[in-house]
Amino acid sequence: MDRVSYDALLWLSFGGPEGPDDVLPFLENVTRGRGVPPERLAEVAEHYQHFGGVSPINRLNREAITAVEKELAAQGIELPVYFGNRNWHPMVEDTLARMAADGVRRALVFPTSAYGGYSACRQYDEDIERARAAVGEGAPELVKLRQFFDHPLFVGTLAEGLRNAHAQLGGARTVFTAHSVPESADRASGPPEEGGRRYSRQIAEAARLVAAEAGVGAYDVVWQSRSGPPQIPWLEPDILDHLDALHAQGETAVVVCPVGFVSEHLEVVWDLDTEAAARAAELGLGFARVPTAGGDPRFAELVVELVREHLMGAPVAKLSDFPAAGCTVNGAPCAPGCCEPVKRRG
Known part of the structure; x- marks a missing residue:
């Protein structure tokens, strides 16, 4: 043909x-x-x-x-x-x-x-x-x-960055981040008969694939860049709140992997390299960030x-x-x- x-x-x-x-x-x-x-x-x-x-x-x-x-x-x-x-x-x-x-x-x-x-x-x-x-x-x-999101080259690139970041810190908790959306938008992101295709589940699957290839066991999936009114529920927890929780649990270092993004644009540079890095410094957490794949x-x-x-x-x-x-x-x-x-x- x-x-x-x-x-x-x-x-x-x-x-x-x-x-x-x-x-x-x-x-x-x-x-x-x-x-x-x-x-x-x-x-x-x-x-x-x-x-x-x-x-x-x-x-x-x-x-x-x-x-x-x-x-x-x-x-x-x-x-x-x-x-x-x-x-x-x-x-x-x-x-x-x-x-x-x-x-x-x-x-x-x-x-x-x-x-x-x-x-x-x-x-x-x-x-x-x-x-x-x-x-x-x-x-x-x-x-x-x-x-x-599940392409071998996308997963492999992030996994290599994750391994390198852990080599810098050692003993750090892995945290995957993606852009938050309203919960209602997440429910609408996949037809009812294919609920597994929801945005949040795709993010979770990409995180699982990257962690597995990098040899990382425990990890968290959190969200960033919320911009909506406070009365509307969005996907949580937010990265800053999660850093507070990790510190309270006794973690000493964190590796952040922006699995939901493909390039180093402003939401990555501001939300992670500026705000999240500053919060980690305030808490005394070691901090490393995996480069995006793009x-x-x-x-x-x-x-x-x-x-x-x-x-x-x-x-x-x-x-x-x-x-x-x-x-x-x-x-x-x-x-x-x-x-x-x-x-x-x-």
């Missing part, structure tokens, strides 16, 4: 400000329609100002794209890579218009999230639908690549392996029994009821 041909790869990400004047407009894009109060936006904006109003995410994406381009070339795959964002320039609508003008008719899409869930998966489908609608007639067909050369190999699944029918590489999911065409959900948005009360 003939394989479907593709003209390009679209790298689709979250976006981030690249200067002080970008910060509030960027945050307004992120929170549009969510009723986040201005004082909360100002609080988050202050985090960015600690770094000159610049998030590292766009730079990191460009570096990762360069690595992927080199890996594609090394494997003899001629596929130009385009870069588009959900919330800040280059906006995906503008990128898709350029792709159409360049003659791209069918492209694969790599979203920079390893997991399912509304923000991590379904919202990228919405980005694709919105961008194609903005371009209109002649918009390229877009096929989104699958989730990869900066490792194996990450580019992972992306190209996902591409090869479509171009060449390469086997699906995964370490868990979770069903492969997240692969969509033109933003159509991969399964009924999967990663549904939570209805907000007005």
Whole structure:
């Protein structure tokens, strides 16, 4: 059977400000329609100002794209890579218009999230639908690549970092972190008949796989970066509260592994390297943080392996029994009821 041909790869990400004047407009894009109060936006904006109003995410994406381009070339795959964002320039609508003008008719899409869930998966489908609608007639067909939290290269990269961090400290407690979401959003992240695909269960499975490969026995899974109103239950415990609890239990050191993230963007640098590291110092806890997988050369190999699944029918590489999911065409959900948005009360 003939394989479907593709003209390009679209790298689709979250976006981030690249200067002080970008910060509030960027945050307004992120929170549009969510009723986040201005004082909360100002609080988050202050985090960015600690770094000159610049998030590292766009730079990191460009570096990762360069690595992927080199890996594609090394494997003899001629596929130009385009870069588009959900919330800040280059906006995906503008990128898709350029792709159409360049003659791209069918492209694969790599979203920079390893997991399912509304923000991590379904919202990228919405980005694709919105961008194609903005371009209109002649918009390229877009096929989104699958989730990869259980890919051997993703797991192996984090496991190596975890072993190295433990070698620095010795006798430390392992703590895996991921972005918290409302409990209602977590329940909506997998159809009822496939509850095992919930975002929180995917995070737990990735942590289990990384710990097993690293040879780590005891570990905890906690959450970070909560941004919602206090009356709405979110996944807990928070990393800072958990550090307090570990200290009270007599732990003397902690290794933190951001299993839920793929790059060293602001939520990792601020929530872990700034706030969590400071809390650990206050408590007298030794502290080490595992690098995210996105900066490792194996990450580019992972992306190209996902591409090869479509171009060449390469086997699906995964370490868990979770069903492969997240692969969509033109933003159509991969399964009924999967990663549904939570209805907000007005």
